[in-house]
Amino acid sequence: MKSIEDLSDSLKTNIASIQKAFHSNKELIVRTISPPFLEVKKEICLVYLDTIVDKSVIQEHILRPLLQMKDFSAAHPIHDISNTIEISNIQVILTMNELISHLTNGNTIILIEEIDQCISAATEEWKDRAFTFPQSQRVLKGPQIGFTELAKNNLSLIKRGLKNEKLVIEEQTIGAETNTSISLLYLANKVDHEILETVRNKVQSIELSSILDSSYIEESISGEQITSFPLVFTTERPDVTSGHLLEGKIAIICDGSPNVLIVPALFIQFLQSPEDYYEKPLFELTRLIRIFSFIVSIYLIPFYIALTLFHQELIPSELLINLAAQRQIVPLPVVLEVILFMLLFQVVLESSIRLPTGITLAFSIIGTLILGQSAADAGLVQLASLVVVSATYVLNFAVPIHPFANSVKMIRFFFVFLASVFGIYGIMLGTFVLVNHLCSLNSFGVPYLSPIAPLKTADLKDTLIRFPLKKIINTTKKYSKDDHIKNHKK
Amino acid sequence: MKAKPLIGIMEMQFVMVLFLLGSAIILGIGLDAGEYSWLANLLAGITGLFLFNLYVYIWNENRHQSLNFILIAQFGRHIGFIISIVYAVYFAYIASRVLNDIVHFINSTLLHNMHPFFIKFTIFIIIIYTYSKGLEPFVRSAVIFGLVTISFLMLIPFFIVLSGNFHIDYILPFHSLDVKKIVRTVFPALVTFPYGELIVFLALLPFLKEKKALVKGGSIVIVISAILLSIFSFLTIGVLHPDLAKSYSYPLVTTIEHIGLIGFFQRLDIMAVIIFMIGCYFKITVFTFASIFVAKDCTAKWKMNHKSLVSAIFIVIIALSYLYSDNNSLHVKIGLELVPALLHVPLQIVVPALIVMFTFVRGKLA
Numbered sequence: 001m002k003s004i005e006d007l008s009d010s011l012k013t014n015i016a017s018i019q020k021a022f023h024s025n026k027e028l029i030v031r032t033i034s035p036p037f038l039e040v041k042k043e044i045c046l047v048y049l050d051t052i053v054d055k056s057v058i059q060e061h062i063l064r065p066l067l068q069m070k071d072f073s074a075a076h077p078i079h080d081i082s083n084t085i086e087i088s089n090i091q092v093i094l095t096m097n098e099l100i101s102h103l104t105n106g107n108t109i110i111l112i113e114e115i116d117q118c119i120s121a122a123t124e125e126w127k128d129r130a131f132t133f134p135q136s137q138r139v140l141k142g143p144q145i146g147f148t149e150l151a152k153n154n155l156s157l158i159k160r161g162l163k164n165e166k167l168v169i170e171e172q173t174i175g176a177e178t179n180t181s182i183s184l185l186y187l188a189n190k191v192d193h194e195i196l197e198t199v200r201n202k203v204q205s206i207e208l209s210s211i212l213d214s215s216y217i218e219e220s221i222s223g224e225q226i227t228s229f230p231l232v233f234t235t236e237r238p239d240v241t242s243g244h245l246l247e248g249k250i251a252i253i254c255d256g257s258p259n260v261l262i263v264p265a266l267f268i269q270f271l272q273s274p275e276d277y278y279e280k281p282l283f284e285l286t287r288l289i290r291i292f293s294f295i296v297s298i299y300l301i302p303f304y305i306a307l308t309l310f311h312q313e314l315i316p317s318e319l320l321i322n323l324a325a326q327r328q329i330v331p332l333p334v335v336l337e338v339i340l341f342m343l344l345f346q347v348v349l350e351s352s353i354r355l356p357t358g359i360t361l362a363f364s365i366i367g368t369l370i371l372g373q374s375a376a377d378a379g380l381v382q383l384a385s386l387v388v389v390s391a392t393y394v395l396n397f398a399v400p401i402h403p404f405a406n407s408v409k410m411i412r413f414f415f416v417f418l419a420s421v422f423g424i425y426g427i428m429l430g431t432f433v434l435v436n437h438l439c440s441l442n443s444f445g446v447p448y449l450s451p452i453a454p455l456k457t458a459d460l461k462d463t464l465i466r467f468p469l470k471k472i473i474n475t476t477k478k479y480s481k482d483d484h485i486k487n488h489k490k
Numbered sequence: 491m492k493a494k495p496l497i498g499i500m501e502m503q504f505v506m507v508l509f510l511l512g513s514a515i516i517l518g519i520g521l522d523a524g525e526y527s528w529l530a531n532l533l534a535g536i537t538g539l540f541l542f543n544l545y546v547y548i549w550n551e552n553r554h555q556s557l558n559f560i561l562i563a564q565f566g567r568h569i570g571f572i573i574s575i576v577y578a579v580y581f582a583y584i585a586s587r588v589l590n591d592i593v594h595f596i597n598s599t600l601l602h603n604m605h606p607f608f609i610k611f612t613i614f615i616i617i618i619y620t621y622s623k624g625l626e627p628f629v630r631s632a633v634i635f636g637l638v639t640i641s642f643l644m645l646i647p648f649f650i651v652l653s654g655n656f657h658i659d660y661i662l663p664f665h666s667l668d669v670k671k672i673v674r675t676v677f678p679a680l681v682t683f684p685y686g687e688l689i690v691f692l693a694l695l696p697f698l699k700e701k702k703a704l705v706k707g708g709s710i711v712i713v714i715s716a717i718l719l720s721i722f723s724f725l726t727i728g729v730l731h732p733d734l735a736k737s738y739s740y741p742l743v744t745t746i747e748h749i750g751l752i753g754f755f756q757r758l759d760i761m762a763v764i765i766f767m768i769g770c771y772f773k774i775t776v777f778t779f780a781s782i783f784v785a786k787d788c789t790a791k792w793k794m795n796h797k798s799l800v801s802a803i804f805i806v807i808i809a810l811s812y813l814y815s816d817n818n819s820l821h822v823k824i825g826l827e828l829v830p831a832l833l834h835v836p837l838q839i840v841v842p843a844l845i846v847m848f849t850f851v852r853g854k855l856a
Contacts, residue, residue: 310601314757422612424760425600428767432616435634440627453633455500 005096009116011045014096018047018109021100027051028103033063037070043113044081052106054125061086062108062121077112081119085110089122104179126150131157134236136402142278146236151181151255154238158185158251161242166190174203175211182217183253185241190248195444199250199263214254214261221252221263228407231443233265240274264443266450268463270404281468288464290398297395298408301338302419302427304388308334310423326382335420337381341389342413344371349393497694499703501629503711504636506691509776510715511639512769513591514684516762518741520723523675524732525661526668528724530675535716537676538685542712544842545689546705551849554701557692557780558787564848571788573841578784580837581690582803585777586811587825589613592770593811594818599743599763613771614808620775621782621800625697628775635768642761643718646746647725649758653749656728678830678839685712686838693780739818740766778807 008014015030022028031046044066048058065084072080078092091107093099094117099109106124131153134146147154155169170184182203186196202221211217218232225231235241236258241251244262252261271290279286307315308323315323330337348367355363372390376383392412399405411434418426441448451459461467523530552560557577562570593609601609620628650656688708698704722742727735729745738744743766746759782803789799815821 311760314760422604423600424763425596425609425767426612428764429612429616432631432771433619435631436620436623436627439630439634440623447630449630449634453501453630454498455504455633457500 006094007096007099007111007116007118009114011043011111011113014111014118015045015047017096018099018103021096022103025049031063033067035067035069035072037068038072040072040074042072042077045111045113046108047103047111048108048123049103049106052126053108053123057087057123057125058108062110062123066110077115078117078119081110081112085119085121087121087123091120093118093120101179126152128153137236137240137274137400139273139275139278142274143237143239145238147238147258147260149256149258151183151253154253154258154260155183155185157238158241158245161238162187162245167245170200172203174206174208176209178210178212180211181255182211185245185251185253187245187248190246191250192248195264195446196250198444199252203252211254212256214252214257214259217252217254218261225441227437227441228410229267229438229441229448230270230401230403230407231263231265231441231448233262233269234259234401234403235262236260237274243274243277264446265448266443266446267438267448268452270401271399273400276466277469281466284466287466290400291464293395293398294405294408297392297398298412298415299427300392300395301342301388301412302415302430303424304385305335305338305416306419306423306427309420323382323384326384329379330382331379332381334382334385335416337385338389339413339416341381341385342392342416345389345393346409495697495699496626497629497697497699499698499700499707501632502694502698502704503707504632505629505772505776506688506708506711507636507715508632508639508769508772509687510684510711511643511718511765512772513588513766514769515643515719515722516595516740516742516766516769517591518723518726518735518738519683519719520675520680521726521736521741523672524668524736525664525727526672527675527727527732527735528720530672530680531720531723532716533672534676534680534685535712535719537681538688538716539709539712541681541685541839541842542688542708543705544846545692546708548842548845548849549692549695549704554696556696556783556787558784560692560845564845574784574788577693577837578781578788578803579806580833581693581777581781581784582806583810583833584687584690585774585781586807586809586813587821587829588770588773588777589807589811590815590821592767592774594821595740595763595766595770598739598818599759610808610811613774614804616771617774617778618804621778625694625779628779632772635772639765639768642765643722646758646761647721649749650725650729650745655748656725657731658728660728660731661724678835679826682830682834682838684715686834689838689842690777690780693783694776739822778803781807 008017011032019028019030027050029046029048029050032043033046034041034043046058046062062085065086066081069080069084082090082092091102093102093109099118099120102120103109106122106126107120108123110119110121112118128148128150131145131148133144137146145157147157159167164187166188168184168186168188171181172183173179173181184196184199184203199221202223203217206217206220208216208220214234218230218234222231233244235244241260241262245251249262249264252263254261268291271294272287273290276284276287312320327334332340348371352360352363352367372386375381376386396405396408415427415430418430420426422429438449439447439453447454450456451463462472466472520527520530520534548560549555552563555563558570558574561573561577564570565573589610592613593606596609597604597606695704726741726745729748730738730741735741740762743759743762746762747757749758782800785799785803786796814824
């Protein structure tokens with residue numbers, strides 16, 4: 001292949017082939033200088049991409065020293081140039097392929113006449129936004145800083161929280177088209193090396209040509225298990241990332257994405273919020289409330305349908321009379337009514353996320369007041385159904401991690417179907433399938449439902465209720481891997 | 491078949507709890523003994539503890555092998571093979587009986603108008619799904635269902651006592667201890683169901699990780715189950731009257747139907763329904779797994795197609811479930827009169843006793 005050939009010793013040929021590689025892009029700046037104070041006249045050429053370099057650095061620390069350079073021996077020219085330019089991070093490059101990759105990463109290439117090597121100086125300046133609140137995982141108390149799109153910033157945020165020489169960062173570039181840099185982070189003394197090996201292999205064997213967000217990686221490494229539950233934890237918070245790293249997990253940072261991936265992920269961790277650790281222990285019931293509302297948000301609608309369709313005897317008689325009175329004036333059967341409203345709610349949620357801020361007020365009036373209250377007043381739907389469906393979505397919002405809250409969306413419809421055919425019996429059947437499915441999942445060899453199923457009493461201190469920090473921080477959690485699953489895969 | 495150890499002792503304990511309590515507590519066993527049913531239950535628990543330790547002893551003496559291996563080692567290749575087949579069919583039959591239990595129960599309490607076929611069919615699909623996921627997820631799910639069941643079982647006694655329907659004078663004062671009646675209740679019916687059925691675990695035990703912890707862990711489970719069964723029979727008798735309790739099909743459901751709590755929760759029998767469904771699901775699945783494992787061991791030397799064997803077992807279960815089970819009364823009658831004498835006692839007590847005798851004699855000779 002042409003691109004991996006070595007550099008030629010002719011300056012013109014090199015520049016021509018660089019320009020050819022970049023298809024004579026306007027952005028590619030080639031600046032040829034011949035330093036005036038040299039005894040032997042030598043042409044030196046600076047090449048960089050205009051939009052991703054810090055030009056003041058090039059001017060102050062490369063161009064000016066070069067122009068004022070006095071000593072230059074033909075014997076070791078690379079050495080002399082390296083000693084002249086004032087950049088901390090430089091590298092000598094031999095091949096065209098490397099040169100192009102350095103250029104696209106924002107480095108400045110210094111080519112010298114009649115020499116088949118060149119110097120790459122780090123001058124990149126990536127555009128980034130300022131640090132803000134973590135948008136999707138806000139807390140009242142605790143650190144308020146969130147990750148940004150620039151991997152370097154994110155790494156720096158994590159390292160600030162975790163000043164530890166055992167924190168290993170493994171960087172690699174994947175994606176043939178986008179050349180995205182991916183970093184694996186772990187604490188060398190805490191990580192489980194078998195899990196690390198699995199993660200490494202999975203990341204290396206990603207066969208995507210372009211990676212635009214960490215969710216691409218998430219999907220590629222989640223494996224062949226078919227499930228709606230997320231098997232990889234995503235977070236925008238440095239404190240959460242540090243906490244997980246300290247538990248012996250592996251973080252995957254993808255350049256260009258503010259979401260850091262953490263593996264292995266457990267079911268219960270999606271219901272835990274960083275605030276749990278910043279509030280008082282034991283007596284705070286927020287975690288229990290979250291778990292409770294998550295479970296109720298699955299079962300509320302199915303139970304409503306099962307009770308009204310099959311088991312009216314279980315409803316208190318006053319309520320039953322009331323419901324029956326409401327039923328008389330509405331046209332649709334209760335199942336259709338509920339499914340229609342569930343779909344409508346999904347649509348309202350979907351459109352409210354993407355609406356321009358100016359329209360939201362009008363939208364909330366139309367969406368909530370007119371569709372909800374007025375539909376019931378007009379006798380189109382039953383008020384009770386409306387209450388039940390709305391309550392479900394309110395409960396669902398108590399789940400702190402958004403993708404996890406979404407994972408039960410389909411399951412809810414499945415349960416509604418079962419409840420409308422078989423009543424409570426159907427709900428129980430669905431529960432058997434759901435629990436069995438959850439028990440069969442594993443995230444990188446760790447059972448998804450641990451430490452509850454399989455039961456690990458030692459790890460329960462930080463599961464449903466948080467025990468005092470003294471009891472949970474200094475003892476390492478054992479993420480017991482699934483021997484059976486591991487052997488099976490081999 | 492070499493079993494991979496993959497079950498922790500904790501999960502095994504939860505499976506045993508669900509296995510012992512799930513259906514027995516709803517069907518209200520030992521109520522024939524009237525006001526002394528709690529005593530009968532305790533007595534049965536002690537016998538069950540003895541039986542369980544007998545099974546574990548057999549298992550330990552035979553190098554923690556599977557049931558088929560134990561039988562062949564003790565009875566020789568041919569007789570052992572035949573007895574293994576008998577066990578496989580026996581487990582399948584018990585699975586089908588529990589399947590009928592749940593179908594009749596659902597039909598009479600929840601879905602009165604649903605044709606039994608649909609209930610049988612759906613629960614069967616769930617069992618097949620569970621089997622397809624393997625033993626490990628099933629055993630793990632026992633922790634979650636076990637916690638639900640146990641928390642319900644803890645709540646119900648409070649509700650019963652608080653509701654004011656419990657009449658202590660139905661039971662007190664103790665008089666005329668009819669030993670004969672109690673013993674007749676305990677043997678054989680109460681010993682064989684649910685405790686004797688623990689023999690099915692001989693087929694699952696090779697998958698256990700902590701082999702040493704089984705005696706203690708299993709015994710704890712049996713003690714707890716016996717105490718709970720005793721408490722519940724006590725409460726049931728106290729609510730329903732000693733002479734009437736035994737005439738209900740599902741005494742605990744009837745008992746809970748009497749509870750009205752703070753004027754709002756008028757019917758709590760949904761709790762009993764959930765407990766019963768979980769218990770039956772676990773029983774059917776444990777028996778199905780056991781039946782398949784034993785059958786697989788038996789046919790290991792012929793290199794049979796795994797899938798066809800499993801399908802055959804499932805077909806056997808569904809076929810057996812149509813045997814004399816058109817109505818609940820017939821089904822219960824067979825379960826109370828024929829099954830204990832013809833199946834339970836020989837396979838749960840006689841065969842293990844023979845094995846112990848053989849082991850003992852061989853130990854003496856060697």
